[in-house]
Each structure stands twice: as C-alpha cells, then as structure tokens.
Amino acid sequence: MxxxxxxxxxxxxxxxxxxxxxxxxxxxxxxxxxxxxxxxxxxxxxxxxxxxxxxxxxxxxxxxxxxxxxxxxxxxxxxxxFGMLFQGGALFDSLTVWQNVAFRLLRGSLKKTKEEAREIAVEKLRRVGLTPDVADLFPAELSGGMQKRVGLARAIAAEPExxxxxxxxxxxxxxxxxxxxxxxxxxxxxxxxxxxxxxxxxxxxxxxxxxxxxxxxxxxxxxxxxxxxxxxxxxxxxxxxxxxxxxxxxxxx
Amino acid sequence: MTFLAAIGAVVLGFLASIGRVTQFGIETVSHLFRPPYYPREVGHALLQIGYFSLPVVGLTTIFTGGALALQIYAGGARFSAEAVVPQIVAIGMVRELGPVLVGLMIAARVTSSIAAEIATMKVTEQIDALVTLSTNPMKYLTLPRVLAATLVMPVLVAVGNIIGIMGGYLVGVNSLGFNAGTYIRNTIDFLEPSDIATSLAKGAVFGFLAALMGCFFGMQSGRGAQGVGRATKSAVVAASVLILAANFILTQLFFAA
Structure with a gap:
C-alpha cells in the first residue's frame, strides 16, 4: 500500500x-x-x-x-x-531497444547473463506487441507509439510490484x-x-x-x-x- | 541600495556555484572508491575522448609548432639568436602550449558534447529513468567520463607535444635552413625529464576539469532546447577559463621556485 x-x-x-x-x-x-x-x-x-x-x-x-x-x-x-513509464519514453538513445528493456537485468543486483537478459527483453517486447526484429534498433529509429511500447516493456522487465x-x-x-x-x-x-x-x-x-x-x-x-x-x-x-x-x-x- | 544588492547577489551567486562545483567534484571522486563500477562506460568514454580527439589535437599542434618556429626565428634574428629555434619550440610546446592548446581543444570538443548529451538526457527524463532503474547517474555518467578524461589527457598532450615539435622541425628544416640532425639533437638535449612530467601532469588536471564541467553543467541543465544550449555554453566557458587559470597556478607551482 x-x-x-x-x-x-x-x-x-x-x-x-x-x-x-x-x-x-x-x-x-x-x-x-x-x-x-x-x-x-x-x-x-x-x-x-x-x-x-x-x-x-x-x-x-x-x-x-x-x-x-x-x-x-x-x-x-x-x-x-518499481517500474516507471515516462511521458516521453525516456529511452536511453545510446543503447539499443533490447539493452533498454533489459537495462536492470544487465547490471546491479538483478544481473543476469547477456543471453538471458536478451531473451527476457525479447519476451517483454512481444508482450507489448513488438516483434523481435526491433530488438536491435535504436530508440530514435522507432515511431512515438513504438517508443511508448518499449518504455512499457522496460518498466515491466524486472517484474515490479x-x-x-x-x-x-x-x-x-x-x-x-x-x-x-x-x-x-x-x-x-x-x-x-x-x-x-x-x-x-x-x-x-x-x-x-x-x-x-x-x-x-x-x-x-x-x-x-x-x-x-x-x-x-x-x-x-x-x-x-x-x-x-x-x-x-x-x-x- | 538596489545597486549594492545587485553586486552582492552576483558575488553570492558566484560563491554558491564554486561551492556546488566543489561538492560535485568531491562526490565524483568519492564514487571512485564505492562500487558498483561501470567499466564498459569508462571504455566507451576513453574511446570518445581519447582516440577520436587525436585528429584535432594533431592539426592544432602541428600548425602552432610551425608558427612558433617562424616567430622565434624572426624575433631571434633581431639579436642574432636564430639558432635557439629548436630549444624554444621544444620548451614552449612542452611546458605551455601543448597542454593548454590540447586542453582548450578538449574543452571545445569533449566538454561541449558531454554537456549537451547529459543536458539532453536530463531534459528528456533519461536521468530520472536511470534513477528509477536503480542506477546512480553520478556513477554511470559522470565518473566514467571524468576518469577517462583524466587518464587519457596526458596521452593526448604527449602526442600533441610531439606533433607540435614536429611542426617546428618541418618549418625549421624546410624553410629556415636548419640541419635536420642538429635540430633533433638540440631539442632532445635541451628538454629535461621534469619538463615532460609537468606537461603530462597539467594534461591530467585539464582533462579532469574539462570533463567535470561538462558533467556538472549538463546535470544542472534547465528545461528545453534553451536549457541544453545554455548548459553547453556555460560548460565550455567554465572549462576554458578554469584550464587557463589552473595552467597559471601549476606553472607557478612547478617553475617559479
């Protein structure tokens, strides 16, 4: 609460x-x-x-x-x-889509191997309706709606409460x-x-x-x-x- | 009274920003001793700040070295001291012009890009996003850039010194009639190891200041495109002035004994 x-x-x-x-x-x-x-x-x-x-x-x-x-x-x-979806997406534009989604899983206390992290990222992307081929694009290459979806995938990647x-x-x-x-x-x-x-x-x-x-x-x-x-x-x-x-x-x- | 108050406000504002910069610098350094670390980010910054600055460093110093040789020759000719060109070019490049010019070029090239990048991240809430993803922006953004600049600047200064001396050599040998072997021997004989050590030390200090200013003003950025523009401008101005001031203090420290 x-x-x-x-x-x-x-x-x-x-x-x-x-x-x-x-x-x-x-x-x-x-x-x-x-x-x-x-x-x-x-x-x-x-x-x-x-x-x-x-x-x-x-x-x-x-x-x-x-x-x-x-x-x-x-x-x-x-x-x-916590997970948070920011107004403008706030995706890190120096990282690819999957690295954005898996950001928390690539470092810190929830760190997983690169392969595992990528797998989870692709699964979360699929959950928000994006195909695996966007995983290697950069945020700037996506439309506004797709950026929002990626932001949503990042917010839920670490299964927040x-x-x-x-x-x-x-x-x-x-x-x-x-x-x-x-x-x-x-x-x-x-x-x-x-x-x-x-x-x-x-x-x-x-x-x-x-x-x-x-x-x-x-x-x-x-x-x-x-x-x-x-x-x-x-x-x-x-x-x-x-x-x-x-x-x-x-x-x- | 309002006139005095205005002066007071400027002085207080100035002192407050010195305080904030100092605090920011201390916090940055303190993260050096507190994990987690982001070696990947340091590597990326080393490449961006070091490797990709080589062309601009080379171009700046080669022309300066050449011009220096011409000036010293012309000036020296007035009291028949043309022969000192190699020594003065070497001393001038290594002790002063190398570190300062490379420092200023780094302020123009690296400080501006760091400030604009971090300010844009701040404006688009990427800094907030980092925090919500349990990543400290000081560790993830600031420390890697400041550390990389401090480490790589001595290398850039060394490269700049060598290319600057080479610029003087090319002019000296090709248009002022110096003997190639004599020019090089005079240069090497005249330079002390301490000249080189202080040159590189200056480089490290300038690198630290340049990156720190970029990060500081980026993190302080106001809203919108105007905020990013102002942050970038302030960062470059502050870095340039601090580099020149630090150069004076270090020269005083090293050579005015």
Missing amino acids: IELRDVHKSFGPKHVLRGVDLKIEKGKSLVIIGGSGTGKSVTLKCVLGLIEADTGLVTVDGQDVTRLRQGSSERDAFLAR IIFFDEPTTGLDPIMSGVINELIREIVVEMGATAMTITHDMTSVRAIADDVAMLHGGKIRWTGPVSEMDSSGDPYVAQFISGSAEGPIETVR
Whole structure:
C-alpha cells in the first residue's frame, strides 16, 4: 500500500503541492487526473524520491521512503520494486531497444547473463506487441507509439510490484492510445501489480482506473471508485470530465 | 541600495556555484572508491575522448609548432639568436602550449558534447529513468567520463607535444635552413625529464576539469532546447577559463621556485 500524508512541495515561490493526502491499496489501479501544472508529476516523483517533498510523509507498505538516502542499499531495494513509464519514453538513445528493456537485468543486483537478459527483453517486447526484429534498433529509429511500447516493456522487465505511468497516451493517435490503455490494463491485472497513473485523457481513465483521484490547487479534490466519477457531485470533477470551459476551474484564455 | 544588492547577489551567486562545483567534484571522486563500477562506460568514454580527439589535437599542434618556429626565428634574428629555434619550440610546446592548446581543444570538443548529451538526457527524463532503474547517474555518467578524461589527457598532450615539435622541425628544416640532425639533437638535449612530467601532469588536471564541467553543467541543465544550449555554453566557458587559470597556478607551482 502506498500512502501520502500532508505532502507539501514548493519550487521557489511556487507552491505546487499544498498538502496531498492519498492512499493506494495493494493491487489496485489509481489514476490521478487534473489540469496541466497542478502537480501530478511532482506527486508521482515524490513517491519515487526523484523530487524530495518539503514536508509530509510518503510510505510504501508502512516504510517511510522519504528517509531513504540516495545510493543506499535500502533505496536500491526500494526502487527495485518499481517500474516507471515516462511521458516521453525516456529511452536511453545510446543503447539499443533490447539493452533498454533489459537495462536492470544487465547490471546491479538483478544481473543476469547477456543471453538471458536478451531473451527476457525479447519476451517483454512481444508482450507489448513488438516483434523481435526491433530488438536491435535504436530508440530514435522507432515511431512515438513504438517508443511508448518499449518504455512499457522496460518498466515491466524486472517484474515490479508497483508500476507508475506518467501520461501514457500523450502524443499518440486515438487508436494507439486505445492499444496502450488496453496493454496497461492487461499487464497490471496479469502481474497483480499496484499501479499509479497520471493523465488528463478521460478515455485512459475509464480504461485503466479502479479508483480516481482529482488533483486541483495542490490538494486532492475528490477521490473515489471510477464508477462513481460521473455522479461525484463535485463541480470541479464534473467540469474536468466534460471538458467544459464553464465551471469553477479557472481557464486562462 | 538596489545597486549594492545587485553586486552582492552576483558575488553570492558566484560563491554558491564554486561551492556546488566543489561538492560535485568531491562526490565524483568519492564514487571512485564505492562500487558498483561501470567499466564498459569508462571504455566507451576513453574511446570518445581519447582516440577520436587525436585528429584535432594533431592539426592544432602541428600548425602552432610551425608558427612558433617562424616567430622565434624572426624575433631571434633581431639579436642574432636564430639558432635557439629548436630549444624554444621544444620548451614552449612542452611546458605551455601543448597542454593548454590540447586542453582548450578538449574543452571545445569533449566538454561541449558531454554537456549537451547529459543536458539532453536530463531534459528528456533519461536521468530520472536511470534513477528509477536503480542506477546512480553520478556513477554511470559522470565518473566514467571524468576518469577517462583524466587518464587519457596526458596521452593526448604527449602526442600533441610531439606533433607540435614536429611542426617546428618541418618549418625549421624546410624553410629556415636548419640541419635536420642538429635540430633533433638540440631539442632532445635541451628538454629535461621534469619538463615532460609537468606537461603530462597539467594534461591530467585539464582533462579532469574539462570533463567535470561538462558533467556538472549538463546535470544542472534547465528545461528545453534553451536549457541544453545554455548548459553547453556555460560548460565550455567554465572549462576554458578554469584550464587557463589552473595552467597559471601549476606553472607557478612547478617553475617559479
């Protein structure tokens, strides 16, 4: 279980998070929605320790993760339980596709032989719908949708218990978005992983989420099961779902 | 008051960046003693920084050596000291111009590419991705580059010295009328082993600074294409200035006893 309690984070004079409280049950898929710049990415990066929260508590299975020191073996062990799909894929462009996917398996505590690592990489690529012949290409030679798939394969390569997805469908055409959404749902279910996704794509939300949380003004505005999202009664949520310019959320024009 | 405050802010900012660079340098070196290591990355960096810099080092030093010979001949002729060309070319190349020119070429070629590469990785979240894959970017990106540059720069400086002296030799023998054998003998007789040792030591220091600046500014990069551009520019400027400053300090240390 992942829990955030009263997490604050400022960048200079800009208060991005103003007391985020959030709970994700083990094996559940939570989707955080909210406008651009409301701190969705920051929330996610606070859990991973990529950004240090100013105050507040972040626990994973009861363990306080904000105290794990950079480079300590506890932190390595903590990160080994995670997989993350980055918004732009964040593939290493100096490495081939299979070396990207097998990155964790080629070094560190999970090190396997080159042949084994490659075999697992090819299998994971197949799982996300890519043929083995892309394994030896470089990321720059792939289309955006294929890069996302490779990123997904890398995120699941070491069988993580917890997977984070940062805007998995941004920049993809509707059909490719649908494919990626379906893949994410399937993989999360079949691995029994806990998932946390941030997006502002409502199709994604309905495809991926068990639970939904809406972030607005640095706080969680509403949270509940996806089935109750349409009847939340919260004007902010209602406006966000309908994509209307009229409502309590300020729009800059 | 606002005028004084502005001066104060600049001074404080400058001191803060010295502090950050120093901290960054110490952290980099500390990873030398803490596994895991990435020998593959070191090998790759050695090839990129060392081997592929050879053409530019050779071209820079051969022309400089040639020009140096012409200048010393012309200058020496005013008080009938034309004969000192081989000695002064050798001393000038080995003690000063070799290390400094190779250092500056490395700052232009290697520092810029390191800074741009790491800054782009930062902007496209590849650095964050490394961390989530349990890999410390300081160990995986910074240490291999800094280590490789420190190790390979003395070799580049040695090559640069030899080619520079050869440039002087070619001009001296072909257009200034020196005897080939005498030129080489004068060069060898005049150079002390300590000249060569200090030359290579300077090279190691310059290599360390050049790679460290590239990594530091790359890691500090702001967002977007502009961030990458600024990081690259700052890295090359800082590396060049630091190399020249370090050269003065080392020359003072080695030769002003």
